[in-house]
Amino acid sequence: MERIFDAEFALGHMNYWLFVILMMTGLYIVVARGNLLKKIVGLNLFQVAVFMLYISMGKIAGGTAPILIDNPDQLYSNPLPHVLILTAIVVGVATTSLGLALIVRINETYGTIEEDEVLEIDHQMYAAEVAEMNKNKPVKTDAA
Amino acid sequence: MEHHLILRVVTKILVGPILLYGLYVQFHGDFGPGGGFQAGVIFAVAFMLYGIVFSLRELRKLVPDWIVHQLIAIGLLLYTCTGLVTLFLGGNFLDYNVLWSVAYKGQHYGIIAVELGVGITVFAVMLAIYYAFAGRPPQLDDKDW
Amino acid sequence: MLSFFSAHSPLLAIVIPLLAAPLCMVFGNKSVAFVISFLAAAASFALSVFMLLWVKDGTVLSYHIGGWAPPLGIEYRVDTANAFVLSIVSAIGMLALSYARTSITTEINEKHHTLFYACFIMCFTGLMGVTITGDAFNIFVFLEISSLSTYTLVALGAEKDKRALSAAYDYLILGTIGATFFVIGLGFIYMATGTLNLHDLSQRLPEISDSRTVRAGFALIVIGMGLKVAIYPLHRWLPGAYTYSPSAVSVFLAATATKVALYVIIRFMFSVYSKDFAFEAITFQYVILPLALIAMFAAAFVAAYQINIKRMLAYSSVSQIGYMLLGLSILNVEGVSGAFVHMFNHAITKGALFMAIGAIVFRTGSALLPNMAGLGKQMPWTSAAIVVGGLSLIGIPGTAGFVSKWVLMSAAFEREWWPIALLIVASSLIAVVYIWRVVEVLYLQAPAKESVVQEAPLSLLVPTWILIIATIVFGLYADFAISISTTAAEYIMQGGFGGKEVIILGVEGR
Numbered sequence: 007m008e009r010i011f012d013a014e015f016a017l018g019h020m021n022y023w024l025f026v027i028l029m030m031t032g033l034y035i036v037v038a039r040g041n042l043l044k045k046i047v048g049l050n051l052f053q054v055a056v057f058m059l060y061i062s063m064g065k066i067a068g069g070t071a072p073i074l075i076d077n078p079d080q081l082y083s084n085p086l087p088h089v090l091i092l093t094a095i096v097v098g099v100a101t102t103s104l105g106l107a108l109i110v111r112i113n114e115t116y117g118t119i120e121e122d123e124v125l126e127i128d129h130q131m132y133a134a135e136v137a138e139m140n141k142n143k144p145v146k147t148d149a150a
Numbered sequence: 151m152e153h154h155l156i157l158r159v160v161t162k163i164l165v166g167p168i169l170l171y172g173l174y175v176q177f178h179g180d181f182g183p184g185g186g187f188q189a190g191v192i193f194a195v196a197f198m199l200y201g202i203v204f205s206l207r208e209l210r211k212l213v214p215d216w217i218v219h220q221l222i223a224i225g226l227l228l229y230t231c232t233g234l235v236t237l238f239l240g241g242n243f244l245d246y247n248v249l250w251s252v253a254y255k256g257q258h259y260g261i262i263a264v265e266l267g268v269g270i271t272v273f274a275v276m277l278a279i280y281y282a283f284a285g286r287p288p289q290l291d292d293k294d295w
Numbered sequence: 296m297l298s299f300f301s302a303h304s305p306l307l308a309i310v311i312p313l314l315a316a317p318l319c320m321v322f323g324n325k326s327v328a329f330v331i332s333f334l335a336a337a338a339s340f341a342l343s344v345f346m347l348l349w350v351k352d353g354t355v356l357s358y359h360i361g362g363w364a365p366p367l368g369i370e371y372r373v374d375t376a377n378a379f380v381l382s383i384v385s386a387i388g389m390l391a392l393s394y395a396r397t398s399i400t401t402e403i404n405e406k407h408h409t410l411f412y413a414c415f416i417m418c419f420t421g422l423m424g425v426t427i428t429g430d431a432f433n434i435f436v437f438l439e440i441s442s443l444s445t446y447t448l449v450a451l452g453a454e455k456d457k458r459a460l461s462a463a464y465d466y467l468i469l470g471t472i473g474a475t476f477f478v479i480g481l482g483f484i485y486m487a488t489g490t491l492n493l494h495d496l497s498q499r500l501p502e503i504s505d506s507r508t509v510r511a512g513f514a515l516i517v518i519g520m521g522l523k524v525a526i527y528p529l530h531r532w533l534p535g536a537y538t539y540s541p542s543a544v545s546v547f548l549a550a551t552a553t554k555v556a557l558y559v560i561i562r563f564m565f566s567v568y569s570k571d572f573a574f575e576a577i578t579f580q581y582v583i584l585p586l587a588l589i590a591m592f593a594a595a596f597v598a599a600y601q602i603n604i605k606r607m608l609a610y611s612s613v614s615q616i617g618y619m620l621l622g623l624s625i626l627n628v629e630g631v632s633g634a635f636v637h638m639f640n641h642a643i644t645k646g647a648l649f650m651a652i653g654a655i656v657f658r659t660g661s662a663l664l665p666n667m668a669g670l671g672k673q674m675p676w677t678s679a680a681i682v683v684g685g686l687s688l689i690g691i692p693g694t695a696g697f698v699s700k701w702v703l704m705s706a707a708f709e710r711e712w713w714p715i716a717l718l719i720v721a722s723s724l725i726a727v728v729y730i731w732r733v734v735e736v737l738y739l740q741a742p743a744k745e746s747v748v749q750e751a752p753l754s755l756l757v758p759t760w761i762l763i764i765a766t767i768v769f770g771l772y773a774d775f776a777i778s779i780s781t782t783a784a785e786y787i788m789q790g791g792f793g794g795k796e797v798i799i800l801g802v803e804g805r
Contacts, residue, residue: 029479036468049471056479063486073182087485090432092187094478096272097439101471103279104446108464110286111450115457124461131458139602139665223317230314242801243306245362 021062029055040121046105053098060087161203168196176269186265190272206284218278225271232263305358305371308342311335312420316413325408332416333392340385347378355794358801366492372429376783380426380558383642387550388419390758395543397754402541418444422555431481431491442470449540462535469532473522480515483508494792496567504572523556527590530613537609542653550646554638569790584624590617595725605662615641629706632784637699647762648684654751669742674750678737680763685730687766690723694770
């Protein structure tokens with residue numbers, strides 16, 4: 007039987023809803039924002055969403071932090087996702103700082119960090135190359 | 151920031167405990183939560199705080215760029231060489247058991263060596279990132295704060 | 296001593312270059328850094344070839360890091376398929392490094408040379424690691440090692456052309472999105488199975504192949520890796536990154552980076568997931584196959600209109616990736632073997648072409664088409680290399696490019712997909728157009744400038760011609776590449792990671 011809306015399912019997967027919302031917010035910022043800096047912010051949100059997904063899936067109901075204690079009946083949360091995400095966080099930090107460094111360089115050479123202005127400058131440089139090419143052989147018709 | 155007296159005094163008080171806490175996280179990492187990644191960042195934070203309050207120039211006198219760049223490499227070398235030592239002692243790569251006559255002690259020392267390598271590299275990388283961004287002109291003038 | 300090297304060969308192939316990167320930084324001298332990184336790449340190449348010869352009959356080597364047996368510990372798993380890719384990557388890496396010594400002198404400020412070598416060898420380590428590892432999360436870590444160093448290497452081209460910065464930025468954003476999608480996919484299959492070891496995954500997935508989690512994981516992994524492979528609509532980062540990076544980096548990237556990502560896709564599609572899963576057959580038929588065909592034509596058409604030769608070759612790479620994907624979606628042993636042969640042949644052909652263009656850039660300072668007018672007489676060896684490489688790209692008999700297209704066509708014939716075989720030929724004809732544009736400018740046009748351009752120095756010509764001779768040798772004696780690719784393809788098509796015999800290398804664990 008097909009159920010249209012299953013409240014228990016929806017609430018039981020709360021962490022996934024939050025993950026999806028956070029991830030899509032980040033991805034939207036990356037796609038829609040023209041400012042290079044804001045894109046990096048979006049990218050960070052996007053990555054953090056994934057970290058949350060991993061951390062939440064390592065949680066075991068009633069489990070404590072995975073540090074060995076004397077009680078043998080104690081439940082522990084799964085430590086593996088935490089370790090994986092520690093690595094992923096470090097990768098994220100490296101990506102962010104590299105991205106920011108590139109933005110600093112772009113700002114220094116292009117004088118702007120708006121994507122459409124950077125693209126405009128790129129296109130002008132391309133147009134200059136095409137003009138240079140056409141100047142060299144003006145009678146050529148079939149060349150692109 | 152010569153005239154921000156409170157900031158300077160507070161920083162002088164804070165830097166020591168932060169360094170100590172970094173070392174605690176580093177060397178307690180095999181018994182409790184902690185390890186090289188966190189310790190390296192905490193350790194670097196103390197230096198950055200010093201750099202922010204007492205100017206980057208002062209910090210660069212204390213820890214010149216070339217030391218930072220060498221530390222990045224040395225940390226990674228420490229990590230890889232620990233692995234190579236276990237290789238030459240007749241184990242697999244990073245098989246700490248062979249480091250000591252008792253296997254669990256070998257694991258203990260191996261992890262300390264590897265985490266120290268991680269800590270050094272993370273510390274140096276954080277500081278290098280800070281230098282790279284903060285050292286980029288134009289520097290903020292004191293009046294602009 | 297020899298047994299020490301053979302017992303630890305999978306590990307040493309990764310750790311030696313990993314060790315070389317910090318050593319370069321410690322010594323801080325560009326000549327020492329060059330020697331260290333080159334020797335590390337050469338050692339890695341020797342070990343890869345050694346392993347390839349060992350596993351070419353279908354044996355599987357397994358190395359347990361830290362003595363922890365998989366699935367608990369990280370495992371390096373070498374079989375025919377990835378030993379082949381390892382050899383390609385390390386061979387091109389070694390040649391590109393020897394080429395870099397001269398080529399970066401005009402492109403990168405001298406004080407950055409040491410860091411360039413450290414970065415390059417780190418990228419090399421990452422690509423080798425992605426290929427060799429048998430642990431899914433380890434793939435991500437190595438992938439990010441290689442990607443982060445690649446972004447830096449691309450951005451180093453900014454001293455010549457500032458567009459390298461925006462290209463590197465685009466690559467960083469798209470590459471990170473791809474890698475993050477890949478991690479989400481891994482998270483999904485980890486949730487469903489509770490393991491990250493590829494071999495273990497391949498045994499646990501068939502039972503739950505109907506689960507929506509597993510299917511979503513598949514989609515995310517294919518899209519994420521597809522961004523790194525530059526499958527047709529996801530290729531936006533590629534032309535910029537190849538065009539504006541320093542020549543030696545273009546060579547290395549064009550010849551290896553996308554191949555390694557493609558290898559990961561192959562591994563996940565055929566070994567971890569099985570081609571027998573219903574959703575995977577549909578993916579191949581309705582997604583991969585059409586995209587591959589569009590790539591073969593659309594990207595080739597775009598290539599024919601470029602005025603920057605490096606950009607033209609970059610679009611041609613997108614189109615050639617289409618051939619490899621086409622081989623996969625034919626879904627038989629010949630098809631997959633065709634994909635592997637083409638991976639190899641395209642690596643040496645594209646590597647040689649980018650090296651030859653790099654030599655022209657070294658002498659004239661630009662890769663623009665009008666700049667090359669009349670260079671056929673002034674730089675005869677470089678121009679001849681472009682012609683031979685171009686012929687191989689088109690697929691003229693006697694060159695390596697012909698071999699792979701032949702294998703792909705016979706794969707299509709076996710499935711009786713006649714139109715596909717015709718399309719392969721038709722797409723090659725577009726390659727004729729864009730190669731001819733270059734050849735015409737090189738040989739038939741008068742030099743635009745009065746100035747005399749010298750032939751490229753030997754240190755650039757030798758690596759170029761090693762690869763050019765390789766394209767001819769592997770075109771004439773195709774058996775070597777075909778037999779290894781066929782073994783690899785048979786191994787891949789049987790699914791999973793089991794081999795004829797699994798040898799556990801290193802010291803027996805606890």
